[in-house]
């Protein structure tokens with residue numbers, strides 16, 4: 107088999123982004139992935155840090171934080187490149203790393219993020235007079251009245267109206283937002299007709315669950331062309347159409363660029379000559395298969411996706427290359443009682459430590475493999491969930507690793 | 511692969527992450543299907559212990575897109591097929607289900623008659639015209655696969671091959687044998703060009719894939735036992751079994767074990783290769799014949815679902831790009847929708863065409879010289895949906911060895 111310029115292990119957000127960047131450099135890229143990663147579950151928004159200006163806050167992070175290794179300038183370039191490639195698949199993202207944009211969650215609270223799909227950008231809510239909230243007949247896990255009750259707390263001066271909407275979703279399975287998005291693809295008229303009846307004007311906004319199709323902006327554009335009010339999608343429980351749109355947009359870019367993408371391909375080992383990885387072996391078929399490469403990017407998603415494992419307590423492993431995994435020692439540092447509290451969780455700081463080139467290092471800071479780069483949720487020294495930085499670290503580490 | 515790949519042990523690994531549902535083409539096409547997570551792992555756990563029928567299971571096409579999305583190694587589609595078999599223990603298959611499951615038997619009957627294939631093909635057209643198809647429950651809008659006048663196994667003895675101590679056994683698969691023997695001929699030519707003599711084993715039966723999807727699990731098990739014994743015989747002689755059909759190879763390599771869990775199925779699987787997987791291994795060993803004539807062709811490659819599930823990369827694309835002037839572009843348009851005999855059922859026809867829409871649109875762009883796909887029914891579906899007739903990648907390679 108011909109040697110790849112770069113093999114990316116893992117097809118989640120970090121892996122797809124790294125593949126896009128490398129393909130844009132006209133490299134011969136192969137992606138090996140086992141399972142479709144967390145994008146179909148994710149909100150679609152890319153969080154960088156939960157603060158007014160993530161860009162400013164990054165400067166104050168401790169040196170071991172992945173953002174410090176990537177560098178603010180690179181993070182900014184990554185964010186711009188991300189918006190550029192998603193827009194090529196007709197999926198528009200708004201935002202920049204020096205600001206945050208509000209999003210309405212499924213329960214009507216506001217959440218802030220730096221890169222947000224245009225369809226979810228709720229900035230304009232504050233300038234609206236009246237806010238309609240669609241109550242879609244038969245849709246699971248979306249409660250318009252709860253949403254209104256919560257959102258009123260942010261916007262006490264506005265008029266809210268719950269708008270019953272029958273999209274003819276009944277008569278089959280239980281309908282999630284994914285199902286509704288599937289059913290509405292190519293059938294946008296029924297939604298447009300339903301929304302038209304509200305007679306909403308430019309001064310109004312209509313909040314709907316994320317059901318505007320699964321391909322970029324196509325379904326949304328179709329509906330929007332017939333409605334004067336702004337239509338704003340919320341987040342939802344998984345599976346999440348905005349996450350799936352993002353996954354498909356990135357996949358489209360890879361396909362256009364001739365990237366080889368192999369599913370059901372679980373990497374089990376690497377082969378090395380000294381400090382150089384020469385290739386990887388997949389073991390999910392009936393016989394092992396070797397894929398040679400000049401460079402490897404490890405984007406296997408940390409604990410959540412099997413990139414890191416923990417068979418024994420206090421002894422986390424990286425199963426492919428057996429890289430050292432940093433973790434806070436001692437059970438007392440391991441977690442704090444309040445799982446969803448405001449303090450970081452020790453266990454979620456666990457991960458692989460790197461140098462500024464994202465090469466894995468040992469406890470003395472010595473580089474283990476010169477052509478192996480670690481990205482995304484595998485990286486240690488950061489509690490992604492606590493600081494709201496999972497997406498931002500994923501795309502910026504991916505960009506840096508792929509540009510080296 | 512670990513022991514834990516036997517399907518019924520995998521259901522408990524389900525994390526309820528819903529990734530499989532996001533990837534299921536049938537769910538995307540219709541709202542009646544409740545989808546892989548619910549039907550396979552969740553419902554499956556109850557179902558094996560008590561009688562409980564999930565009606566919508568009937569919609570699963572066994573395309574395996576769910577398995578490939580799953581991060582936890584749940585054999586979702588096989589769980590579905592096992593449950594379908596449970597259902598058919600208590601319900602009799604309909605006439606058309608029986609027919610579609612037993613293509614091999616039908617073809618044999620027909621070939622026993624003088625001019626059988628010709629009459630059968632005429633009969634199929636007349637039958638279609640008179641609406642017999644619809645009445646039977648077959649998709650009347652579809653052409654049934656036409657029988658070749660001579661099956662590959664009848665043709666094979668007439669092919670002259672140089673004897674060689676390197677041998678491979680060709681597992682023809684029903685479609686190559688009965689409908690497209692030219693694929694078998696191309697296979698022989700390619701193997702000969704690579705110094706391998708091709709053998710045929712008359713004792714092989716249909717791999718059983720059409721039986722499994724229509725709930726004839728006991729019969730599939732008989733075929734599996736028969737084929738596994740034969741494959742192990744060849745294994746003892748050091749002769750690999752190779753097939754150009756990706757659904758057959760998936761069945762022999764992985765699904766037998768997932769379904770039935772016998773250790774010897776695993777051992778047999780180690781001796782089974784997809785045709786291009788085999789050629790790529792030859793290439794890695796430096797034994798691949800690179801004396802290829804330039805062809806100057808742009809090929810659009812529809813990668814069959816059942817190849818994507820095998821974890822062997824894209825060997826056909828890699829090998830064909832060794833031919834001077836050949837450029838392979840993958841279609842990347844998802845499942846073609848036919849999924850074996852699924853799209854031949856009258857009540858599944860519309861679904862199968864809806865699933866295939868993206869691929870048809872991609873093919874209709876016509877920015878290539880030929881469409882290729884390793885799977886016979888994928889090729890039929892593309893032909894039906896676009897009027898453009900694809901070929902097997904091995905036919906292209908055979909051409910380059912001229």
Ligand SMILES: Cc1cc2nc3c(=O)[nH]c(=O)nc-3n(C[C@H](O)[C@H](O)[C@H](O)COP(=O)(O)OP(=O)(O)OC[C@H]3O[C@@H](n4cnc5c(N)ncnc54)[C@H](O)[C@@H]3O)c2cc1C
Nearest residue numbers: 116118119120140141143144148153373407482483497500
């Ligand atoms: C429910 C949910 C909601 C989220 N919401 C947000 C949000 O609102 N904002 C935000 O910024 N981020 C969010 N995220 C995080 C974000 O989507 C990504 O999960 C995160 O950035 C990590 O990306 P990753 O690519 O490193 O890992 P993943 O997306 O987990 O991908 C890792 C991939 O590697 C594969 N893999 C693992 N081991 C192997 C192997 N041995 N061989 C081959 N492949 C392998 C996995 O199967 C998987 O496909 C959310 C995540 C989840 C789960």
Ligand code: SF4
Nearest residue numbers: 534570571573574576
């Ligand atoms: S095998 Fe195909 S049709 Fe059946 S559940 Fe899985 S993805 Fe859906």
Ligand code: SF4
Nearest residue numbers: 524525527528530580
């Ligand atoms: S993808 Fe796998 S783990 Fe996730 S819900 Fe489906 S079967 Fe369960």
